[in-house]
Amino acid sequence: MDDLLKNLNEPQRLAVTTTEGPVLVIAGAGSGKTRAITYRVAYLIGAKRIPPRNILAVTFTNKAAEEMRNRIYKLLGVTELESWIGTFHATCARLLRREADRLGFTRDFAIYDESDQLLLIKHCMKKLSLPEREYNPHAILSRISLAKNKMLFPDAFREKAGDDFEATVGNIYKLYAEALRENNAMDFDDLLCNALLLLLQYPECSEKYRSFFRYVLVDEFQDTNRVQYELVRELAREHHNLCVVGDDDQSIYSWRGANVDNLFDLQKEFPEATVVFLEENYRSTQSILDAANAVIANNSKRKPKKLWTKNDRGKNVMWCSAPDEHSEARRIIGEIRRLRQENPEMGNSDFAVFYRTNAQSRVLEDEFRAAGITYVIVGNVRFYDRKEIKDTLAYLRVLANPADSVSLRRIINVPPRGIGKTTLERVGEFASDRRTALLEALGHASEIPQLRADARQSLLKFHEYISRLIRQKNDLSAADLVREVINTSGYAEMLTQDPSFEAQARIENLAELVSAAAETGEKLNDFSLDAFLQSVSLQSDVDGWDERMDAVTLMTLHMAKGLEFTAVFMAGMEEGLLPHANALLSEKSLEEERRLCYVGITRARKHLVFTSADVRRIRGEIEVNEPSRFLAEIPDELMDAEESVPDSRLVRDEHYQEMPDYEDGFRVGDIIEHSTFGTGVINTVSGSGESAKVGVRFYRDNKQRDIVVKYASLKRR
DNA sequence: CTAGGGTCTCTTTTT
């Protein structure tokens, strides 16, 4: 165990060995914070003889959890640990499964993801006869989610409603919350809220878990929200054996309710806390670190700190601009080839390309494919988000939780069984009149008035089919059930009859789902349907990513947090993209964009290349963007800039000719005054001359409008 | 009820 401590620097050692009482670790990027917390857990188990199951360690992703687990195994020389290491959501779900009945759920409650949530919201809106035109379900959902993050429940929300819109949201919220309960389902926010409620409302429960989790660790604390904060506080209330690790400069999830202040509020809450600063960076070259420091220094709201390193100065960082996004992608490929030539030891997996928006990945993907470079995209269209996968899972979810009407509605007519909208509406009415689950109502189809005879038959037949599967579910493994559903539901048949290439791919995906179920079973040593479904709902995008693959990694900046690569490319360094157009409105969101940029930069070990395009096509329209302000924040002596060179292909490109003349035009980021809509920020520019258009987000209602420059007298402010 | 075509919106980021 003493050997173990030798691998740590002074502050890291302090963070590891101060096991009793609160510890707050402020850890700069690349300062070995993961090392500190894994060693801490290993130290607790190895040196302090704390039983692993009495330790709770919370990470940001499942992948981080798995990594931590593996490292601890290695440090301790064991192959198994009965410990609680996982994300907040996974941990809460696990807890809630045990205690579900206290809150009026059964232990097989469903976990609704965003698409389920939206379906349910829309369903509720229909019940209230609210048109989707007027009330955007997305916006409603995000309001509800924000409310839940403050533990503001429907009744309280409705009382506090300030205007008509809020009142409407309140009504939908109320209905939505009831519907979730009826469906025996929780959304992501509920997992956290209900876990907290459980502790707050049942003292004996709180007592149980407080004495069970004797040591609590939380990573990435700057990205926790209020509910998560309260959860941690409640669990550590008595023993105070709490260690949280975070970096306020890497807080990039405030849009999801995360609150950086948590990091410092905790210090007030536990004034006796030992505060440890990790400021020595082991990852990057001096130049990269200087660039990162230069950028982040422009944020006004931050605790001053300065990362330093003993590493070499290294090469200057680079900035390559390109005429358009395709040449940008080719520039990246060119640089990868050049770097590999200069450094033969580098393989594909040493490279990563980060971008702000998922949409940027398509062009990169096209060019990588054309160049024959192996790449892997992390995120984007998740395997589990594909239609055929979602449909099949919906069948399984109905089996696991027959009250789940959202899933039932998704599949009742897929493949087509002659159960259309009207039929479904009648059944829905019948079900809510009788206060019974939708699935049960299907069985009573003969009592439902106004149904067509053939529809009635279909309903009964479907009900019988699902009931049969439900009777079988306990005797079959998750993988067997997946196979059974695919083969007997008519789904496989529907796809085999479709000769298209896509249908072929879908069949293959379904086969993969069967393997996924089997693999998950083996990994968890639990082959039940419930275990598989839970692991699917809580899976995150990075989780499936394997860094050992010999491929260049493509991912969003958000997903890059916590990772590192020898060479990093940051694509789309343009105003409107990074910082994103929607973030130009407030200083606060602008600073978050800067932190995002900082996170990207600090992922790089040796090489860092920024790229930008003069012109790019966004949502079908050509836009002209200025280079990102963040580039200007990096001192010239740290960065080599290379001018944009039109390559031969672009000159022939037909839209090159249309390139608008912006001598006297408006640019992204300009603040303008409109005669009717008032003040706003330009976030898109398109077309030229007579047809020049700008997209403006107005302060007054935060709505986006396209304005034809010629007809509106816009004034620059 | 279904299939096909046209329109409209949209993603900025995700457990």
Added chain:
DNA sequence: GAGACCCTAG
């Protein structure tokens, strides 16, 4: 540019 959604003809 893609996907969701609505409308219409069969």
